Amino acid sequence: MKSVLRVVFICIIAISISACSKPAKEIKAGRYGMMSDETPQYAALVFIMAIYEEKTLDEAVKISTDKFARLLRSYHTNSGVQRHVLNLRLSEMTVEPVSGGFQGITDFKKEATVDVKISGSYNNKRIIELKTVYMVRESGDWKISGVEDTI
Template sequence: MNKVCKVILLCLVALTATACNKPEREIKAGRYGMMSDETPQYAALVFIMVIYEDDNLDDAIKISTDKFGRLLKSYHTNSGVQRHVLNLRLTEMTVEPVSGGFQGMTEFKKEATVDVKITGTYNHNKIVDLKTISMVKESGDWKISGVSNTIP
């Protein structure tokens, strides 16, 4: 009986460890450097970080809508997405949400837009750009549906 309990406990621990598969990113934004992973701002920051820091587009496609995911997939590589979708190639990058425009009560919304400030370097030149990330809420998760320039 004791061995059976240990096996069941081990299976439950393994199941809970594998059930959490959201992309884990350390994001120092929001109040006191903490940001909930259920906000659209978090999803926008993770999307930008995945595009610039990962080796492939798999995680970016996972957090995008089907239509936008097909667009990302059509560019094949992260540098292709940086060049054509974001129109911003960088070698080093930091990203933060732009404060202002209080969203409030985002848990009840179905659509959101988040302005992000991307700071980085390319060819030893400092570049600062603002992008607007459009999102929709699908089955409880924020999915990226588009990227545009904040200032046209």
């Protein structure tokens, strides 16, 4: 009887913990509004969203290479990274990958570049920018290694 109560107790705790955990970011992009979280496009979108929507740089640093993470941390705040690394300050924004140019299967690639369109507003002015996000694959995950303006 005690072992049955223990199992029930453990199940209740496991359900309550999983119900209280924060859901993963939902990204509406790609075909039919779905995008695999194993693609470089997904990593690029999560990175840009973390810079503009999170309160700290922790999420952006997690998906960056060590060298790029040190650069991000040197600016201390999200607004510092927006101003100096991305050269784009926005009060509200949306981001989407730029379609075009089939890149093929990314399962076996070690490096990737993704062009993203960032649109938003700052001081009541509408702004649309294109950025190129450079990535490398480390331990099976895509890590951001740099960002620059798309020409």
